[in-house]
Amino acid sequence: MRCSAVQFRRKQITRGGAMKSLGSMQFTSTIRWCVLLAVFLVPRLALGQWQVRAGSQFPDCLAGGDADQKLATGCQARQVMAFVPNEIWIHENDSITWKLATDEAHTVTFLYEPPPAIVGVLPYPAAQQRASNGIGCTAYGSAMSPNESAYDPSGTLGLQCVHSGAAASGGALAAYGNTYTIKFPAQGNFKFTCLIHSSMNGTVHVLDPSAALPYTQLAYDAQTVAQIANIAGNLVPPGLFVYGANARVYTVGKIVSTGGGWQYGSMFRFVDALGNVITKSAPLRVHVGQTVEFANIDPAEPHTITFGCPTDDADCPVGGGPGAFVDTSGLKGTAADGARYAVLNAGFDPADETNRDANSKDEINSGLLIAGAQDRANGISPLSGTPGTATPLAQVSPTLVRFNVTFNAVGKYRWICELHDEIGMIGWVNVVP
Numbered sequence: 001m002r003c004s005a006v007q008f009r010r011k012q013i014t015r016g017g018a019m020k021s022l023g024s025m026q027f028t029s030t031i032r033w034c035v036l037l038a039v040f041l042v043p044r045l046a047l048g049q050w051q052v053r054a055g056s057q058f059p060d061c062l063a064g065g066d067a068d069q070k071l072a073t074g075c076q077a078r079q080v081m082a083f084v085p086n087e088i089w090i091h092e093n094d095s096i097t098w099k100l101a102t103d104e105a106h107t108v109t110f111l112y113e114p115p116p117a118i119v120g121v122l123p124y125p126a127a128q129q130r131a132s133n134g135i136g137c138t139a140y141g142s143a144m145s146p147n148e149s150a151y152d153p154s155g156t157l158g159l160q161c162v163h164s165g166a167a168a169s170g171g172a173l174a175a176y177g178n179t180y181t182i183k184f185p186a187q188g189n190f191k192f193t194c195l196i197h198s199s200m201n202g203t204v205h206v207l208d209p210s211a212a213l214p215y216t217q218l219a220y221d222a223q224t225v226a227q228i229a230n231i232a233g234n235l236v237p238p239g240l241f242v243y244g245a246n247a248r249v250y251t252v253g254k255i256v257s258t259g260g261g262w263q264y265g266s267m268f269r270f271v272d273a274l275g276n277v278i279t280k281s282a283p284l285r286v287h288v289g290q291t292v293e294f295a296n297i298d299p300a301e302p303h304t305i306t307f308g309c310p311t312d313d314a315d316c317p318v319g320g321g322p323g324a325f326v327d328t329s330g331l332k333g334t335a336a337d338g339a340r341y342a343v344l345n346a347g348f349d350p351a352d353e354t355n356r357d358a359n360s361k362d363e364i365n366s367g368l369l370i371a372g373a374q375d376r377a378n379g380i381s382p383l384s385g386t387p388g389t390a391t392p393l394a395q396v397s398p399t400l401v402r403f404n405v406t407f408n409a410v411g412k413y414r415w416i417c418e419l420h421d422e423i424g425m426i427g428w429v430n431v432v433p
Helices: 033-041 067-073 217-232
Strands: 007-009 013-015 018-020 026-028 049-058 078-084 087-091 094-100 179-184 188-193 201-207 248-251 253-258 261-267 284-287 291-296 306-308 332-334 340-344 363-365 402-407 411-416 426-432
Touching (some): 049 087, 049 217, 067 426, 078 217, 087 094, 217 253, 217 261
Parallel strands (some): 049 094, 087 201, 248 291, 284 426
Antiparallel strands (some): 013 018, 049 078, 078 261, 201 261, 291 402, 306 363, 411 426
C-alpha cells in the first residue's frame, strides 16, 4: 500500500467551452493509517533539530517561473499565508529550521517580548513595536540576524530580536527553498510573525530538557499537510452571483487559526461571479460602455487592479507605487459609497503591458484594495474576539475594497495585481460591441 498524508481532488467545471478547475477545486484531506502510526511510533530523526515551513502554495509548481505560465497552468494559485505548523514544542537549546516553500515573500521574526504580564496589574510591560521587513531588528542591533542566531528576550543567552529578512531586504529567505534556523537557549513561550504579513504568526514553546514533548517531527510533518489542506481549501465562497450581475470580479481568501495563532489563505487569481478563475483563454466578457466592479473580499491580503503601465515601473509616466490612484485615460474619482471609479477610453495603450513600446504610457491603478483592521481593546482580555493591546486602538473607518472600471473601447485588456503578478495574479477582459 502506498502511504499518502493528504489527497487533493479537483472538480472540473466547463464554462464557455474552456475547462476550469482552480475556482472550484475541492480539497479532501485523508490522513492514512500508516501516517498516523508513524506519527506516534517514529522518533525525531535529528535530535534537537526541528523542520517546519514558512508559507506554502498549491499547486506547488513553476517555482521562480514565468507569471503568465503560472496563470495558464494554475501553478501557485492558492497561497498558504502561514507558518505550518505554527505551534511547536521543543526543548531548551533545540533549534528550528523554517523553509520558504512558496514564491511569495515571507520572514521569520521573533520580536522583543517583555516578561509575561500579570493580569490586572498595570502597567503592562511594552513589547517591541512591529516594524517593516527592511527595519526588522534595527532597534536591537542590525536589521537582520545571521542564520542560526539564538533568541532570548532577556538578552542573556541570545539576541532579543531575531529577523530572517526576505528577498526585498537581502535576507536569508530570499527565494523558494531557502532556510533559516534559530536556536532557543532559554525556556519560555515565544510568539513569532512575518513582518510582511501581519495576520501570519505562531508560537514556540521552549521546555525544560527533561519535559515530555507532545509531538515528534513526523507528527509536525502530518500537521503541515493537514493545515495546508485546511488553509488552501474552499477559498472561493459559494454564491458570489447573488451580489448582482456577472460584471463583477473578486479577489478572495480566508482566515483560520490554531492554538499558535492566525493563518490565512489567499487565492492569487481573479475570479468571476460564478467563482471561475479568469485567464487569457477564458477572459471576462463585457460590452462597450459596461462597468465592471472589482471587489477585494479577502479578509487579510491587499491587492490592486492595474491596467497598462504599472505605477512601480520607472518607464511609466505616473509613479507612486501600488498605492497610487491613477487614470490617464479618462475620469476618475470616488463614489458616494466609498468605491473608486475610473474609465478606460479608446486608444488605451498598452492593452497588454508585456507588449508595450516607448509610446505605451496609459495607466489605470486602483490603489490598495484592503480590508480594514479590526478594532482592539486595551488590556489582556480581548473584546470582540481580537487581541488585546496595552493601548487601545481608535475605531477604524471603512477602507477601500471596491474599484469600478467603465470600458468604452473594444479590445482585449490585461490587468494585474501589482503586488502579486509574479505569482500569476493576472486577469483578462474582452470588451465587445
